[in-house]
Amino acid sequence: MGTRQRLITTASELLAEEGVGAVTLRGIAKAAGVSHGAPLRHFSGRAELLSAVATQGFTELLDRRKRLPDGSPREQLTAACHSYVDFAVGHPAMFELMFRRDLIDPDEPALAAVSSAVFDEFAVLVAAVDGHGGTDPRLVAASLWAALHGLAQLWLWGGLAGASFAPSPESALAVTLDAYLGQETR
Amino acid sequence: MGTRQRLITTASELLAEEGVGAVTLRGIAKAAGVSHGAPLRHFSGRAELLSAVATQGFTELLDRRKRLPDGSPREQLTAACHSYVDFAVGHPAMFELMFRRDLIDPDEPALAAVSSAVFDEFAVLVAAVDGHGGTDPRLVAASLWAALHGLAQLWLWGGLAGASFAPSPESALAVTLDAYLGQETR
């Protein structure tokens, strides 16, 4: 495996194990067994390396979506929604990195392509479910995606609310899906 | 004005003008006209100072909610939703700081108190609107708040989606409110 790929892999492992705060260029280089300046031979800077890591995250998100079980459009959409929240809960550090503009470069071509693809695939699922009278399915998709994203984000932030009330992401997701898809989807 | 308060004020201004990346302890100290070590006489560290700044942000959010115009519960709730997104759009850096666990300490008593109060006030508004058959109003509030939060977050992240489709926060919010409150709220 080339050094470039090893750096990406090492960074992903470090990210998963130690969190976003631990993915420093020097730390990645040390963990990969190269000198602190070596990463700059393969990436223009920290943002480019971390963008490559985030790209892998979006790619895995896309893969999950493509491996959805067969079923009605409505079932597929709810499964996709669950998979989004599951991904965030299962890979909190990666999820955080994927939306940290200060750490990655959203305009990186590969990253922009795969993140757009994630949204586009989701919009297709939404469009396949009828019932949103006349409004642009992509607008509905953006709204629903935002709802899922906020659910994941607030849960990662710490308990979805104050200490007085801490619902599980699953129960809150059920309410969200009810709101968008109607009660019959329970 | 005491040095402590001036540091908080200066940090808020720096945050609004230069963004989250510019609020460094040394930068704040320089802007406030004190030495780089002075802030540590008033705060245990960076997290405590930035927590005080974020507390002001949550406080303003709470104030906006308390100044809602009179109207039906449903109107009040939609106004609150708009005010949340408006706040994020109007104060993007502050909004970002308020949810950056690595920069602030969510367990800071004042911060925890006011952020919980924001949620509680919101939950009260949700509870006043009937129609969510039997489910805990606080759970509905958490779901709806997450939807608003995701809307704001994704908009700040860059256009709510890929470059192929970039709805305004207002139009997406309208869809979100439709989903939660029904079409008649348009």
Place this chain on the structure above:
DNA sequence: TCGCCGAAGTAGACAGCGTCTACAGAAGTT
């Protein structure tokens, strides 16, 4: 009034960070 003590501010140091540059060797290419 004197002495003192704690609070507040300063200046310097330290390790860690991202990034830049100079240098060394290895690998091809002509």
Place this chain on the structure above:
DNA sequence: AACTTCTGTAGACGCTGTCTACTTCGGCGA
């Protein structure tokens, strides 16, 4: 065989947060 390009190393620079003396000043008890 000579030259160029790629890859990796080592050191430096300025920045960061934090720690540690050292000074300065204000109030308070004797």
